[in-house]
Amino acid sequence: CLRGKAGWGENMALVTTVANAFGARWFDEQWQPEFNGPEWTRAATFYVDLLSKYGPPGASSNGFNENLALFNTGKCAMWVDATVAGSFVTDASQSKVADKVGFTFAPQEDTDKGSAWLYSWALAIPSTSKKQDAAKAFTTWATSRDYAKLVAETDGVANVPPGTRESTYSAEYMAAAPFAKVTLESLKQADPASPSAKPVPYVGIQLVTIPEFQAIGTQVGKMFSAALTGQMPVEQMLTAVQQSTTREMKRAGYPK
Incomplete structure (x- = not known):
C-alpha cells in the first residue's frame, strides 16, 4: 500500500523517497532538473511497476486514510508511510492485524541516503487572523x-x-x-542536507524547501499518477516532467 494519490502531499513524498534510494535527485548543483537521468528512470519504473503489479485496486486515488483502512483490514502486506500511523496499526481496537505488524527502515537500492521517511507538519497563523x-x-x-x-x-x-x-x-x-x-534511529540518521548519493543545492528529504516546490511537486505528482494509471509510459512521463519543471525553475530564476 504505497502512496499513489495525485498531488505533492500524497504521492510525491514516497516517490522522492524511492528516488533518493536509487541515487536520484530533484535538481543538480546548478538547480537543473534531473528527471532525464538514469536514476529517475530506474526509480520511476520501479515505483510504477510495483504499484501496478502488487498495489491495491485504485492505487492512484489512495491517500493516507484509504491505505490505513486497507492495512488495518489485512489487505495490505506492506505500507510505507509516516510513523504517526504506527499507533493506529498496532491498536487492536481498530486494526485486525495489530499482532502481526512489524516496523523497519525504508527500503534502499543504490544508497542509504534519503530513504528515511522524513516529512514535517507545520503550524502557522495567517497574518489576517483576528484571533x-x-x-x-x-x-x-x-x-x-x-x-x-x-x-x-x-x-x-x-x-x-x-x-x-x-x-x-x-x-x-x-x-x-x-x-x-526504528523512529528514533531514523531521525538520528536522516540528513535533510544530503538526501541523495550526489550533492544537492537544496535541503529536504521528501520535499525541496523552496517556495515554488508546492506547485512543482503537485504538477509532477499528477504526471506520476498518469503513468501509474497507464495514461502514458514512464519515459514519456519523465520527459514531460523534465520540461515542465525546467520551465518553472527558469521562470523562478533558479538555474545557474
Missing part, C-alpha cells in the same frame, strides 16, 4: 508536554505524537510503542 493570540496559545499547548501527558493519560502513551520532541522518547514510551526504536 492570533488565541491561535498562538492553542498551538503552544498542542505541541506542549502538557498535551503529550494528556494524550498519554487519555489514549495511552503509544499514541503520543511521535515527532514533537526528543523528550517523548522516554523509557516508558520506548517500551509501549513498538515503532519507537
Whole structure:
C-alpha cells in the first residue's frame, strides 16, 4: 500500500523517497532538473511497476486514510508511510492485524541516503487572523508536554505524537510503542542536507524547501499518477516532467 494519490502531499513524498534510494535527485548543483537521468528512470519504473503489479485496486486515488483502512483490514502486506500511523496499526481496537505488524527502515537500492521517511507538519497563523493570540496559545499547548501527558493519560502513551520532541522518547514510551526504536534511529540518521548519493543545492528529504516546490511537486505528482494509471509510459512521463519543471525553475530564476 504505497502512496499513489495525485498531488505533492500524497504521492510525491514516497516517490522522492524511492528516488533518493536509487541515487536520484530533484535538481543538480546548478538547480537543473534531473528527471532525464538514469536514476529517475530506474526509480520511476520501479515505483510504477510495483504499484501496478502488487498495489491495491485504485492505487492512484489512495491517500493516507484509504491505505490505513486497507492495512488495518489485512489487505495490505506492506505500507510505507509516516510513523504517526504506527499507533493506529498496532491498536487492536481498530486494526485486525495489530499482532502481526512489524516496523523497519525504508527500503534502499543504490544508497542509504534519503530513504528515511522524513516529512514535517507545520503550524502557522495567517497574518489576517483576528484571533492570533488565541491561535498562538492553542498551538503552544498542542505541541506542549502538557498535551503529550494528556494524550498519554487519555489514549495511552503509544499514541503520543511521535515527532514533537526528543523528550517523548522516554523509557516508558520506548517500551509501549513498538515503532519507537526504528523512529528514533531514523531521525538520528536522516540528513535533510544530503538526501541523495550526489550533492544537492537544496535541503529536504521528501520535499525541496523552496517556495515554488508546492506547485512543482503537485504538477509532477499528477504526471506520476498518469503513468501509474497507464495514461502514458514512464519515459514519456519523465520527459514531460523534465520540461515542465525546467520551465518553472527558469521562470523562478533558479538555474545557474
